[in-house]
Amino acid sequence: MDKAQQAASKRNAGYHAAEMIKDGMVIGLGTGSTVFFAMERLGERIAEDGLSITGVPTSYQAAIRARRYGIPLSSLDEHPKLDTAIDGADQADPDLRLIKGRGAALLREKCVCDAAREVLIVVDPTKMVETLNAPVPVEVLPFASAPVSRRLAALGASPVLREGVKKDGPVVTDNGNFILDCDFGAIMDPESLETAIAAIPGALECGLFTAYREKITVIVGEEKGCRVVSLH
Numbered sequence: 001m002d003k004a005q006q007a008a009s010k011r012n013a014g015y016h017a018a019e020m021i022k023d024g025m026v027i028g029l030g031t032g033s034t035v036f037f038a039m040e041r042l043g044e045r046i047a048e049d050g051l052s053i054t055g056v057p058t059s060y061q062a063a064i065r066a067r068r069y070g071i072p073l074s075s076l077d078e079h080p081k082l083d084t085a086i087d088g089a090d091q092a093d094p095d096l097r098l099i100k101g102r103g104a105a106l107l108r109e110k111c112v113c114d115a116a117r118e119v120l121i122v123v124d125p126t127k128m129v130e131t132l133n134a135p136v137p138v139e140v141l142p143f144a145s146a147p148v149s150r151r152l153a154a155l156g157a158s159p160v161l162r163e164g165v166k167k168d169g170p171v172v173t174d175n176g177n178f179i180l181d182c183d184f185g186a187i188m189d190p191e192s193l194e195t196a197i198a199a200i201p202g203a204l205e206c207g208l209f210t211a212y213r214e215k216i217t218v219i220v221g222e223e224k225g226c227r228v229v230s231l232h
């Protein structure tokens with residue numbers, strides 16, 4: 001799939017998710033290029049049809065983009081329960097388990113996913129895999145990054161501190177933490193791995209999302225149209 005085909009697929013997925021949003025909904029807004037297409041379409045529906053929605057952004061980037069599209073914003077303080085959330089993913093398997101966090105927003109994304117009654121995951125076809133095998137991002141407390149790294153290595157990864165492309169030194173998340181990218185190879189038991197990582201003090205969250213399969217709908221954008229996958 002070339003770049004133009006991928007962009008068309010992302011756009012179709014994002015637009016499809018945006019069409020599923022109903023008047024009055026409070027929605028989590030994920031981070032990443034595919035969600036931005038959903039926001040673009042939501043902005044059009046607000047401007048053209050008077051759609052009334054409230055967004056809870058998962059990152060500064062999502063908030064900036066949502067404002068640009070005229071989406072009114074709120075927070076989990078105001079809305080601890082969300083009608084739905086739209087988010088992207090780096091990989092999804094047939095059981096709708098995900099790896100997220102390329103954009104370093106995984107901690108807030110998991111909070112929003114947890115708060116949402118349903119979750120729309122928008123992806124292009126390259127994200128669909130039989131077995132999750134991408135590096136798992138782990139957000140770590142900087143104070144504890146060395147011991148956390150050792151614990152992750154004991155689980156089978158070679159953790160790599162994520163460094164900035166446009167800045168010197170480590171990437172600092174919107175929450176003031178670091179990211180360790182952890183390549184575990186093929187992940188045969190994502191649930192156990194997520195539980196094991198969650199048990200490490202100082203590992204604040206990881207990019208494995210295995211607990212939300214029942215409320216997730218994956219919208220796979222194709223060059224023309226979409227394929228919708230859910231377990232319900």
Ligand SMILES: O=C(CO)[C@H](O)[C@H](O)COP(=O)(O)O
Nearest residue numbers: 032033034088101102103105
């Ligand atoms: O998890 C994420 C950010 O933390 C993104 O949703 C994920 O990386 C997908 O991004 P894109 O839609 O740009 O491919």
